Amino acid sequence: MKTLSSTGWPDLSVRGGLLRQEYAIALGLTCCVPVLRYVLHGAVFQPAARRLFYTDGFKKAGKVPGKVIRLVDKFCESLWKLTVYATLLSLGLYALHDQPYLTDSTEFWQGWPSHSIPDKVKLYYAVEGAFYTASVFMLLFWEERRKDFNAMLLHHVATSSLIAVSYFFSYARVGSIVMLLHDPSDIFLEGAKICNYADWDLPATSLFAALLVSWLALRLVLLPFWVVRSCLFGVQHVLGYLPRYNTVMSAVLCLLIVLHVYWFSMIARIAWEKVTTGSATDTREDDD
Template identity: 65%
Template sequence: MCGVLVDSLGDARILSSQLKLDFAVLIGLSCCIPLLRFSLHRAAFQPLARRILYSSPVTKTTLVPAKTLNRVDKFCESLWKLTVYSVLLALGTYALHDQPWISNSNAFWEGWPDQSIPGKVKAYYAAEGAFYTASVFMLLLWEERRKDFWAMLLHHLVTFALITASYSLSYARVGSLIMLLHDPSDIFLEAAKLLNYAGLDPSATAAFAGLLCSWLLLRLTLLPFWVIRSCMFGVKDVLGYVPQYNIPLSGLLCVLVVLHTYWFSLIARIAWKQVTTGVASDSREDDE
């Protein structure tokens, strides 16, 4: 008995040390992300934005200089996010493409809580966690404030809480899939905004259609009716009980679904305006 207890305490110490190391890596990466963004902004994004916006026949004739400068900042912001979400999607696809839980929700819970986490899934977690940690501060101190600022801040905080809690409490399988479900819509969103800023309406409309479909399928169908349902009910079929952390974590996921529903209503409003008037504008923008 004493030997088992000593082994258990040793395992707990190793796990605690590993978590501390993992979170130290997360904090380090979080500090590097604003520096990376600043470097890319000055070296690549800003010159590219000025070149595209000042040479576009549409934006050059419809925007006054002050408004064009504001558009440059927003263009750079979308370029940054498109770059990050594309990298995260590629990393997530690589990390999860051969994992059983990407298509079988029962695999979320098999062997829980003693589940090993592949190194590539850890790397994916670190990248997502660092980005959303840094995003909270960049939203507050850097980015253009839009009408949905408080909703976006709540989204980033809830996402950060879910990433850190799911990793700490051995929910990395379900957590990694949730992250992967979110990235495609963000890519379509930022691509649509960039194309709209550049005055390329047909391409922007196509990207917007991809956003509408991916948002509805991934965030408003698979997330609530597959992932959250498994967290609240399906887990009992595998473990025979519902772990105590499933309920609060499912509650945070439901907050995300509420936010996704709010943003989907804005997306649908833009789509309706596009169909009825032929003009699409982001209602979150104060000056568009």
Template identity: 35%
Template sequence: MSYSKLNQKWLVAKPCAHILQIEAGVPRRAQPNAVLERLYQSKMCPDTRQLEGLSKQLDWDVRKIQRWFRIRRNQDRPSMQQKFCESMWRFTFYLVTFLYSISHLWVSLSPEQYNHYVAELAFYWSLMFSQFIDIKRKDFIIMLVHHLATIILITFSYANNMLRAGTLVMCVHDASDIFLEAAKLANYAKYQRLCDGLFVVFSISFFFTRLVIFPFWIVYSVLFESWEIAGPYQAWWLFNGLLLVLQTLHIIWFYLITRIAIKAIFKGKVSKDDRSDIESSSDEENHSNFNKSTLKPKDFNHSSGLNGETHDH
């Protein structure tokens, strides 16, 4: 999986980025400072007390220290070209696995279904582990829950011979994510109208696959029809519980997607993701105000925001 990702990224995605004139860019580098760098390695966003202590220790203004940390964080963030390559890799994966799974959906216990399961399982394991080494985002916990639930569902559906249900679950997820990654690619390439159109298609497909097909066909069949056929057993409770967890996440995400769509209608384009990779000076000011108060962050944004890195579902 990692080898094929590397090949696709460097042999296909990067040349495409060059054709579309998406450059890697050179981020502004923070002024070398051993004291600040040592703290940055343990805490990327120091609180008010630490900022005041650093100000006295270095004889720097607090705003200058905040600016140093902002530049240092941006220095570690992926470039637009890197994000384009990652989105192209995910777009390719979702498209290929969706078409592959559809073509072998009606055959049970086939080698092709085993290959599909292995590919999806490896993909979600890679997503889960990459969360811990990538830039930590506001929706870290909810994405971690999603990846864990998906990994357990894939494993248990195969172990309990529920391949048809497991394949359908993966299909309805991959179907809408194809359009999400395509919209991200259009956004990185600065094709705004195409981006907006693909986001609309993504929103519609998300609604029908995850709020109609998933609950009323798949979950209903596994929850009620399987009860009548085989009755409840230990794995049945776990499997259905995880399906309901995913459905809860779908509802939360669709609410966030709707917010973005409403902003797009009134502002004329898809709004920027709250989890955007690059911080501005206004972000710094907001972070400073947040540290001085005891308010919690307002809300996270799902990966449907197009400037964020992400992931997946």
């Protein structure tokens, strides 16, 4: 259990060994993520993509044009991310469905910093942290670089840092809600991309519409006006003071919101092109 030290910071010495153990588990999971992706890529995703995109003519010729190879790679990447985000959302709903702070932001701060974190929330944190930390390295060394590479890299670094630091400083309630708000939009995004790659127009359009609505509601309304607002103002009403590092945590969340606005502008542009011209292209893709 954490208590406030004389300096106003949580006294973490009483559970330092436990923290090291928990971070060691998260690090081990981080190392497992690329291995799991490699196995699923070879055993599931790539065979499925090849059956979908490789025509009989390509098979007989014994080779596949470069654009089709890239399409297979993109399809596999989206299948991996869809699998991960669906798993994370399921785990998040399981971990948080009975937590009072799921619907009441004042519960973020009740009893802070001496919060008891349920094991299922710890697991949710560890898996999310492992995925985003591993994603930094996979983005650098594995995945195809798109036009928003720098923004995506910044997002992954900020997210993995926020997960680690928020857990260390007893912001797990806030952090777990932030993670839960992010996963649904990612599911719709990857699902829409998969359908678009496969030329399944109606499912792609439906999932894209769900992406537009969920991104706006969860990332641009609930995140700033519920979570960040509570971090900036609600915490003082409950605790009577502002924790020393609260501003830093809020600043990182605001950075994520700026990135969300940047990506939402891309999503809105694609939606506008679809409505006005009947077709649209993902401005992140570079097929030159």
